[in-house]
Amino acid sequence: MSDVPLSEAPPPWTCARCGEPLTLGEIEVAYLGSAFPVKLWHCKRCRLVLIPEELAQGRMLEVEKMLEDK
Ligand SMILES: [Zn+2]
DSSP states (O other): OOOOOGGGSOOSOBOTTTOOBOEEEEEEEEETTEEEEEEEEEOTTTOOEEOOHHIIIIIHHHHHHHHHHO
16 A cells, blocks of 8 residues: 555655754855855754755855856
């Protein structure tokens, strides 16, 4: 049987700090003195933000390029 109720499906991520299920949404990430809206998993309770390694290494480089273009 595979009809598991959605409410019982575990969230893909939980907060490493307080254990709260993380929420996917746009948050503002401060970088080099500017804030950018980025869709990330974050904790509503303690505001911990999950930044995947690929994002930290890739997206931030893109942001850096955006800044240099201006
Ligand atoms: Zn938390």
